[in-house]
Amino acid sequence: MHRPHPAEAEVADELAAVRPGLLERYAAELPGARAAVLTRLWRALAHEPLPWITGRQPGREGLALRLRDGRRLHGPTPDPYATAAYVTAVHLNGVAYDHPARLMTDLAVPHCADFAAELGHSVASLALSRAGQEGHANRWPSADWQWEQRVVDGHPYHPGCRSRPGFSVDEQLAYGPEHRPLVTLGTLPVRAEECLVTGAWPDELRDGGRLLLPVHPWQAAHVLKRTCEDGFAAHPLMSLRTLAVPGGPHVKTALSARLTSSVRDISVYSIGLSATLSAFAESLAARSDGLLHVTRTLGAATADSPDLAAVLRESPQTYAATDSGERVVPVAALATTLLPESPDWLAEFTRLTLAVGLRLLELGVALEAHGQNLLVVLSRTGAPLRLVYRDLADIRVSPARLTGHGIPVPELSGRIVTDDETTLRRKLFGSLVAGALAGTAGSATALREALETAVRDLPRTPDLVALVEEPLPTKALTLMRMSPGTPGDQWAQLPNPLVRRFVLEPGASDQ
Known part of the structure; x- marks a missing residue:
């Protein structure tokens, strides 16, 4: 354990040539980066329908996974909505692994080699991203791009959160927003x-x-x-x-x-x-x-x-009405502020986003409202007032729903157009609830409490019932990376945070 991975050594060598002053901090950030990526990978192993995992058995000491070849992988009880790095090691047939790339290599499953390389790069790049933050993290931004630069860790749930293959260290420093x-x-x-x-x-x-x-x-x-x-x-x-x-x-x-x-x-x-x-x-x-x-x-x-x-x-x-002190903040950057620590604030923010997202879904538009596309307008005191959405390339539009509400159907074609109920709900619920809201809340407990408060005041539409009563969809990000011959999105089902008994049933995510 704690042996430098080749990707980490490669970044260190490049860093020594282009920015030697960051070397010490880069080395100090590597253990945390390994845990951050391993936590994301463990979430995928615990919940995604990966074909080489044949059983999942929760217990008092964590979760055990049974692999197709008979080996067993053991780790802590998973929280699919956690953003803090809580997995520092998992055990494959009793051998401890603290590096996600080495674990993926030794799992020796189909398409693991390329993905392992990405995981190694993700760890090294994440440590590099964190290394350059000294003296900046606590400054309140004064410009819109400075909010974006606060999102240092990338995607909160993707094991490849900072994987940038093809980018040298010099190019990451020159082009990376962080x-x-x-x-x-x-x-x-x-x-x-x-x-x-x-x-x-x-x-x-x-x-x-x-x-x-x-x-x-x-x-x-x-x-x-x-x-x-x-x-x-x-x-x-x-x-x-x-x-x-x-x-x-x-x-x-x-x-x-x-x-x-x-x-x-x-x-x-x-x-x-x-x-x-x-x-x-x-x-x-x-x-x-x-x-x-x-x-x-x-x-x-x-x-x-x-x-x-x-x-x-x-x-x-x-x-934003800047003369009134309003500011527009990407939802992904909210976790870098103290706002989500207030249960009342988080509940009000959740109510706002669900009210807007579900209303548009009812009318016939499913937003891909993850933390990058969705922004919130905050008052001078930090109260969530309204939302801003950007980048329409991956929304979904239902002609049948639009027609049912008397809304003219635009001249659209291709993947954006669908009347499939599952596709529409996956698009919104997977991006907004399992993505933006979960990433802001940071844990299953905080997300559940915010949702419980928010949904009480929302119209009881069929979409809301599905959100409350069915498993929560999320993109199976690791499965997608390990299925090079399968185009498009693939999905996993997460335990619904509104169900208080947070238990992962054996094989439930394989359905």
Whole structure:
């Protein structure tokens, strides 16, 4: 135990060359990073329908997993909603493992090698991210991008929370929001007739008959493999590929690298729908009694390639009355404040998000309301007032539900359109409850208490009944990473936090 993993040593060697002053803090952060990633991995092993786990047996001393080959894996009683790192070691046939990558390697299950490499990189990158936080964590942000930079640990439940394959240490320091860089985006001139453009493409990004497409410098170097003209400086947000232009819009760039689960390009499909979706979402938000705003897509363009595209969106700060002391905070950043520690505040925030999310779901729109897409407008005193939603690319729209409420159905096609009840509920419940709310609450107990208080005042719709009475869906993030031949989302079922008897039945998540 505590042997340096090759990925950790590789990062240390690079760090010694480019930022030696961080080496000592990086080394100090490694044990905590291992535990953080191992905790996320243990959540997956305990709850996801992984085909090589044939049984789960809870007991007084924790949870035992039976593997297909007869081996047994033992660890602490899992809390699927915990965000604190509480798993420091698990035991495979009596042998202790404190490093998630070594555990995954020795499990020797299908597709484990690539995933183990990602876990090793996730640990090393997480330690690097934490190493640069001294003197910054307790400062109250004054700019919107500074809120985004507070989310140091990445996805609260994904074992690949900080996996950035293809990024050197120097590139992580130069582009990772947690390192607080200022990034100069390049621009690539493309003839207008070769581009698909929706919305209004700004004059300052035109050069005669050519569009100047913003390009992330990593994308220019590693994917496009060409030099771009200097464009403009911007601050990276927590999604890494989206950056905030000071005093201007947010720019979503194509970044064809695998970050956590997905390769982050921008599909031609999403560019084509962006203007229609933006107008539709704006009209739908008007039905929320002022509790929801959706950031408008100002313009989007692609050179007929997911590797060369950009989307310009208005800043969420547009919806804060700054003269009244309001501020807009990404939900993922709330855990870095003291607000969630108040049960009353957490219950009020939960009530607000569920009221908005369930109302839109009833009308026919399922938001992917995870902590990155969903923001909350706070009063001067920190009270949650209303919500802001950004990035419409992965919502789901039900024509049948819209029609039932007399709402005109927009001209949409492809994966966004579905009337499947399970798909719609998974999209909202998995992102909002198992994601944003759980990550803010930080434990099953805190989440249950907030939900119990919040749901009392909500209309008893069929969707609310499903939320209260059925297992809670969540994306099976580890299963997805270990199923390279299976496209699309895969799902797991978590114990419903509204059921007080928090027991994991043997094999329940394998159903």
